Amino acid sequence: MFSFILRRLGLLVPTFFGITLLTFALIRLIPRDPVEVMVGERTLDPQMHAEALHRLGLDKPLYAQYFDYVVNLLHGNLGESLVTKTSVWTEFKTLFPPRWNWRCPRCCSPWCGGCWPACWPPSSAVRYSTTA
Secondary structure, eight states, X not given: OHHHHHHHHHHHHHHHHHHHHHHHHHHHTOSSOHHHHHHTTSOOOHHHHHHHHHHXXXXXXXXXXXXXXXXXXXXXXXXXOTTTOSBHHXXXXXXXXXXXXXXXXXXXXXXXXXXXXXXXXXXXXHHHHHOO
């Protein structure tokens, strides 16, 4: 059992590396410049564009950007929205509020559905209808 847990924990590091590398690459493959997305249709002079790139950290090399990305993820900082300029975590919590009253019955239903028919006597119609 201990070796199983160690193997699973050992697989955690390459999985985390692969997922973060994939998401970082997908974010960087967006066809438009992030500063242009933030500004919109307005024209932006080159000095303000360079300042915005520096503020976002996009003037650094890719390996430094990836390192900053992973450090921020490990600290729970998901970044700032390019459109609304608020925290991504705040927007996520607003758009997807927890609904435990919906999830709890769904979590308990397989347990109840699996144990309830087992309590019936073997000759019961319910017992026969729930077994394959």
